[in-house]
Amino acid sequence: MTLKFEIIAKDSSTKARLGRIHTPHGSFDTPAFMAVGTRGSVKGLTPDMLHQAGCQIILGNTYHLMLRPGSEVVRDLGGLQQFSGFNGPMLTDSGGFQVFSLSDLRHFDCDHVVFKSHIDGSAIRLGPVESMKIQHELGADIAMAFDDCPPADCPPERLAESMDRTIRWAGICREEHEKLDPENRQALFGIVQGGTNPDQRLRCAESLIAMDFDGYALGGLAVGEGHDRMIATIDHAAPLLPESRPRYLMGVGYPVDILEAVKRGVDMFDCVLPTRNGRNALAFTSTGPIRLRNSQYIRDMNPLDASCDCMCCRQFSRGYLRHLFAVGEMLGPTLISLHNLRFFQRWMLDIRQAIRDNHGSMLVAPGSM
RNA sequence: UCCGCGGUAGCUCAAUGGUAGAGCAAUCGGCUGUUAACCGAUCGGUUGUAGGUUCGAAUCCUACCCGCGGAG
Numbered sequence: 001m002t003l004k005f006e007i008i009a010k011d012s013s014t015k016a017r018l019g020r021i022h023t024p025h026g027s028f029d030t031p032a033f034m035a036v037g038t039r040g041s042v043k044g045l046t047p048d049m050l051h052q053a054g055c056q057i058i059l060g061n062t063y064h065l066m067l068r069p070g071s072e073v074v075r076d077l078g079g080l081q082q083f084s085g086f087n088g089p090m091l092t093d094s095g096g097f098q099v100f101s102l103s104d105l106r107h108f109d110c111d112h113v114v115f116k117s118h119i120d121g122s123a124i125r126l127g128p129v130e131s132m133k134i135q136h137e138l139g140a141d142i143a144m145a146f147d148d149c150p151p152a153d154c155p156p157e158r159l160a161e162s163m164d165r166t167i168r169w170a171g172i173c174r175e176e177h178e179k180l181d182p183e184n185r186q187a188l189f190g191i192v193q194g195g196t197n198p199d200q201r202l203r204c205a206e207s208l209i210a211m212d213f214d215g216y217a218l219g220g221l222a223v224g225e226g227h228d229r230m231i232a233t234i235d236h237a238a239p240l241l242p243e244s245r246p247r248y249l250m251g252v253g254y255p256v257d258i259l260e261a262v263k264r265g266v267d268m269f270d271c272v273l274p275t276r277n278g279r280n281a282l283a284f285t286s287t288g289p290i291r292l293r294n295s296q297y298i299r300d301m302n303p304l305d306a307s308c309d310c311m312c313c314r315q316f317s318r319g320y321l322r323h324l325f326a327v328g329e330m331l332g333p334t335l336i337s338l339h340n341l342r343f344f345q346r347w348m349l350d351i352r353q354a355i356r357d358n359h360g361s362m363l364v365a366p367g368s369m
Numbered sequence: 370u371c372c373g374c375g376g377u378a379g380c381u382c383a384a385u386g387g388u389a390g391a392g393c394a395a396u397c398g399g400c401u402g403u404u405a406a407c408c409g410a411u412c413g414g415u416u417g418u419a420g421g422u423u424c425g426a427a428u429c430c431u432a433c434c435c436g437c438g439g440a441g
Contacts, residue, residue, distance in 0.1 A: 038403050059402075097402045118404040144402080191402085222401040230401095250402035257401075272403050279406045280399085295396070325406090333406045 003187035011360030015265035018355040023089040023141035028056035034270040040084045044334040047086045054345030063095035071137035079139030091142040100149035128169040132176040145173040147191040152224035167207040187214035205240040215246035238265045256365035274340030279333040281325045284343040288367040297322040310342035
């Protein structure tokens with residue numbers, strides 16, 4: 001076992017737990033928020049900035065990196081950490097979500113998905129075997145099983161079919177991972193699907209637990225089902241997963257979503273929200289979102305968030321930040337991405353402190369978001 | 370002074386006799402395992418001015434105003 005999950009404290013009034021995960025490239029605290037570095041880069045930010053923001057672990061993506069530069073190139077350049085210059089734990093997503101989100105012109109072919117590359121239109125054939133090989137070459141600390149992510153409100157028959165596929169693929173991933181990685185340097189997480197259907201979630205969770213993964217993810221949420229149904233699904237599904245293994249809610253989310261999931265026993269999160277919204281001029285702050293394009297900030301000399309300790313808030317006025325977006329200067333997206341990541345990491349610090357203090361139920365998401 | 374070209378949204382320009390449009394700018398909104406420094410909405414016009422021809426004119430005619438180029 002190359003990944004060690006240490007539970008340090010539990011909150012008595014919720015299911016929240018405080019922990020630490022140890023990997024070959026270092027450790028990170030849980031509950032954890034992972035910045036998304038799809039193509040081997042968290043857009044606009046250097047590894048130094050990521051460390052400044054408090055990011056302990058970041059993501060890469062199988063699909064994007066297999067297209068460019070190719071997993072063999074990443075391997076030959078020393079693996080994802082050395083390639084990207086991020087000195088810390090990393091996780092690669094399996095490409096399952098891209099199959100879902102790039103769903104135009106795709107079809108299933110035995111245990112593969114065939115779809116068109118968004119770059120040159122060429123046919124891409126991806127399945128659990130390929131995903132495991134690619135993720136092994138990328139060499140992140142944690143690899144994810146290749147899953148089939150059904151859309152929100154998937155009809156019952158199609159959902160059941162999708163679950164069969166996810167479960168079967170998880171088994172193939174488990175076997176391939178063992179074969180490819182005899183020294184077991186990478187951890188492998190399984191992904192529980194099932195939409196908002198409790199029976200399917202249960203069936204998928206039980207099947208994957210029997211395969212003994214290093215951690216378990218909840219996938220297929222925040223895909224349009226709505227906040228309440230998402231929380232209800234987490235409420236049901238998270239406790240199905242083994243206490244001793246990390247639980248990862250994929251693709252989530254807003255600070256309030258993270259809080260509600262932590263209270264239900266989730267340990268890891270990732271989301272593009274801080275970086276994508278940061279590039280698009282939306283800053284998360286302790287008093288609510290600030291849309292920096294808005295004209296009301298033209299002459300605003302206040303810092304973005306007086307309670308924030310990031311470089312952006314210590315040195316620049318809202319008026320200047322607005323100016324950067326108004327004229328399209330690349331520093332704008334960089335600074336707000338940095339700020340938003342710092343905001344999310346400070347939120348995770350607050351969450352972890354509350355669990356340590358056994359005050360988990362008292363937490364309120366900052367800025368009502 | 371003459372000749373030519375032009376004047377349409379804040380800017381750059383479409384529309385050649387038949388419902389004046391686009392891009393950018395401006396204003397606002399959206400973004401949840403990144404096809405996204407992206408996407409969407411809104412705002413925006415007495416078509417240089419004044420006449421005329423026509424059922425109908427940004428479009429054709431006349432005069433004038435302004436700009437650019439050329440000639441002298």
